[in-house]
Amino acid sequence: MRESLSCDVAGATPSRCGVGRSRTQGFTRRVTPAALPALQSNGSGAERVLPNGDFYAGSFSGSVPHGSGKYLWTDGCMYEGEWKRGKASGKGKFSWPSGATYEGEFKSGRMEGSGTFVGSDGDTYRGSWSSDRKHGFGQKRYANGDLYEGWWKRNVQDGHGRYVWKNGNEYVGEWKNG
Numbered sequence: 001m002r003e004s005l006s007c008d009v010a011g012a013t014p015s016r017c018g019v020g021r022s023r024t025q026g027f028t029r030r031v032t033p034a035a036l037p038a039l040q041s042n043g044s045g046a047e048r049v050l051p052n053g054d055f056y057a058g059s060f061s062g063s064v065p066h067g068s069g070k071y072l073w074t075d076g077c078m079y080e081g082e083w084k085r086g087k088a089s090g091k092g093k094f095s096w097p098s099g100a101t102y103e104g105e106f107k108s109g110r111m112e113g114s115g116t117f118v119g120s121d122g123d124t125y126r127g128s129w130s131s132d133r134k135h136g137f138g139q140k141r142y143a144n145g146d147l148y149e150g151w152w153k154r155n156v157q158d159g160h161g162r163y164v165w166k167n168g169n170e171y172v173g174e175w176k177n178g
Helices: none
Strands: 041-049 055-062 064-072 078-084 087-095 101-107 110-118 124-130 133-141 147-153 156-164 170-175
Antiparallel strands (some): 087 101, 101 110, 133 147, 156 170
């Protein structure tokens, strides 16, 4: 089983932000903070401890993060990067208490575009993302020394790809649903 990346929260309480276990690394929530106290700030930096214990430091537009900032959830999840109207958008880095990280592009609170995920198990995926899933061309290096390079669809290998085992054996061909 592989680690699930389910710590991107939309209005979540700290208990909803956690690392689950799943073979397909299902993603279901967005990087959007809990409701912030009303602020009347445009672009200026501020630090706020939220009623639920979460912490945000960075720029605001009205009462939502906008510009650059860092958000820390009480369970240890953290996002640092660009915000647009209260959601992670642009370049940023998300980290989980397990030590797993994603660094790359976000759109509307989701991993979207190009990015690199490093799992707590040592597996690394570098490539395209869509709606928090591996989607498009990418390369995954497994902690055991294996390598897959090729096409992904909705988080699984799908399309032309190459798998190289640690011992040098290799498969080049078509993949369907992993």
